[in-house]
Amino acid sequence: MERDEYWNRDMIYSVIFILVGIAAWIFYVFGFEKSIMFGIAIGFLPTGAGSFLIFRKSKNHSGLARNLRLEKEERNIFINSKAGHTAFWISYWYIVIVSVFSNVINVSMQRFSIFTLLLMPIVYFLFVAIYHRKY
Numbered sequence: 001m002e003r004d005e006y007w008n009r010d011m012i013y014s015v016i017f018i019l020v021g022i023a024a025w026i027f028y029v030f031g032f033e034k035s036i037m038f039g040i041a042i043g044f045l046p047t048g049a050g051s052f053l054i055f056r057k058s059k060n061h062s063g064l065a066r067n068l069r070l071e072k073e074e075r076n077i078f079i080n081s082k083a084g085h086t087a088f089w090i091s092y093w094y095i096v097i098v099s100v101f102s103n104v105i106n107v108s109m110q111r112f113s114i115f116t117l118l119l120m121p122i123v124y125f126l127f128v129a130i131y132h133r134k135y
Helices: 002-029 034-058 062-071 074-101 108-135
Strands: none
Touching: 002 034, 002 062, 034 062, 074 108
């Protein structure tokens, strides 16, 4: 029963992501905040469609269903939470330090944002790998 609850909830989230992506795409087509809506659509549509396909396939594929169940195990949840906590604080202090030295460092806001958005998941996944070895 617990597996079906997780599966149903994750399928609902996937559909919500797809609907948000479609709505953003519609707003983009009609010219409302084009750059923002394009980014939202590109972020939500592939994520929702990918997770929808994964969860749909897991219904009939036992190996994939097993992998999805492993994500819900207490050890993996602990490791992901600890890695997220550490990555948040590293990213936070990185932003604080860059803000303090913003007069010395001459970087455009766009480049700073892109670098920060690339840095954050790299730090997170690095700590996930470290904590998987540690715990």
